[in-house]
Amino acid sequence: MLQNNPELKSKIDQLWNKFWSGGISNPLTAIEQITYLLFMKRLDELDLKRQADAEFTGESYTSKFDGLWIPVGYRARRDADDTDADWQKKLEDEKKFAIDKRNLRWSEFKRMQAEDMLQHVQDKVFPFLKDLNGAESNFTHHMKNAVFIIPKPQLMVEAVKTIDEIFDVMEKDSEEKGQAFQDIQGDVYEMLLSEIATAGKNGQFRTPRHIIKLMADLVKPQLGHKVTDPACGSGGFLLGAYQYIVTDLAKKAGTKDLTPDEDGFVRTSVAATLTENAQTILSESLWGYDIDATMVRLGLMNLMMHGINEPHIDYKDTLSKSFTEESEYDIVMANPPFTGSIDKGDINENLQLATTKTELLFVENIYRLLKKGGTAGVIVPQGVLFGSGSAFKTLRQLLVERCDLKAVITLPSGVFKPYAGVSTAILLFTKVYGAKDKIDKPATEQVWFYEMAADGYSLDDKRTKQEGYGDLQDIIAKYHARNPAIDTDRTAKCFMVPRTEIADEKNNYDLSLSRYKTDVFEEVHYDAPSVILDRLIQAEVGDVEEAELAKVQSGIVRELLGLKGMLG
Secondary structure: OOOHHHHHHHHHHHHHHHHHOOOOOOEEEEHHHHHHHHHHHHHHHHHHHHHHHHHHHHOOOOOOOOOEOOOOOHHHOOOOOOOOHHHHHHHHHHHOOOEEEHOOHHHHHHOOHHHHHHHHHHHHHHHHOOOOOOOOHHHHHHHHOOOOOOOOOHHHHHHHHHHHHHHHHHHHHHHHHOOHHHHHHHHHHHHHHOOOOOOHHHHOOOOOHHHHHHHHHHHHOOOOEEEHHHHHHHHHHHHHHHHHHHHHHHHHHOOOOOOOOOOOOOOOOOOOOOOHHHHHHHHHEEEEEEEOHHHHHHHHHHHOOOOOOOOOEEEOOOOEEOOOOOEEEEEEOOOOOOOOOOOHHHOOOOOOOOOHHHHHHHHHHHHHEEEEEEEEEEEEEOOHHHHHOOOHHHHHHHHHEEEEEEEEEEEEEEHOOOOOOOOOOEEEEEOOOOOOOOOOOOOHHHHHHHHOOOOOOOOOOOEEEOOOOHHEEEEEEHHOOOOOOOOOOOOEEEEEHHHHHHHOHHHHHHHOHHHHHOOOOOOOOOOOOHHHHHHHHHHHHHOHHHHHHHHHOHHHHHHHHHHHHOOO
């Protein structure tokens, strides 16, 4: 990981500084432009590697850089009244604008002079990139309005040089430490994303990777599960589900060289062990939505750089009337926006909560998106657990009665720094009853509570890696081993509470851990007042014998002696 590779971190910092001094100071704009360059570099490298692998194995492979490419605006279009001769003439004319794809490779254009390189990338390479997956692809659709806005030839040259250096360090790190190159590349991209260090609109902010991995280990997505994040941002939860599934399949296939990362999680992005059928199933399993077009593009490229060739990430407001999906997904993993609100007139009529608060509407929407038997892992602000408004209580009642609310895991307030200091919790629940189903018996029997004290990182703005894993691995082990007959000690870090207690008149569906935890107060022994006074007097007069006290008494000593006399 990058925390353990100062050379790689230094190179990434250099890249940021070059963009800043080159006139691109908005972090989101900078990362979008850097992402395009990383994508061009990785596309070339992956293509060359696949060509070499195909030659070695004798398999067929068609390079993305073979043949000619016609820019979209210059492609021939056959009209209804065109004769065959007219059409052939158009095709001949089209060839005048054809570009040899080999010249669009990173390894080719990086040798150009500064001004030529910038012009070439702006006019040819970037349009080719936008058209990469064909006119009908999701990627091409969302790249339609993307623009390449590196303003200066010298910035282009320095960015290309620095990215080459970053890839050299990644290659070296991969060879020396045995970590998959694809995983190191993912770490680099995550660090770039972490530079967006301010919360976005409506409380959006990036979820730390180790929290995503924790949630994946708790909900355990499997091959064939349809997974979604209805507010996916850069696609972190979708990537987390993908890596969990790929790693699980790799283990089942007998892969032995997987080692835990610094947070104790075993992960790989390398899907080499997957059969073609498994790859097809997996590619159709991951679905994400976001209302920020830039984040949609970043999410698409994030997943593509991790080996997911055609990600399903779309620009949609999943709370609005235009989003009609329901009971579609086996797994939902999400950290939806906090503290936001939505226009009341645009809220989907299928959402029943009488509120415009997004943190409540998203949880209800996630319940609606789940199939019966589907499971969700959702991060919410802790106010959702105990808010006194009717919408808060109605949502909690829904989670307890129509779902099997498996766990409430409270997180310390520093987990989302430097973006926000809000206290949060993870809710884990499985949908049992649909919104219109009659409830024969409330679905929840017992709720498991866990109070996370540490996540393996400092809880200040720096979020420095600490020794050990914090509570991460303990949460996973104890959650999967939870037992209402054993987890009864409410002075412990985790315990179970029966639904009947949560739903009774006193608690009224309150889900805050402090409501049920028994605090333990340690007995503290204090010295007698006279002993404390003696110690204070001794500190004032040192080793002066009592006979000499009168000579050295200060006002403080006189007062202390007076107090001692009063005590007798």
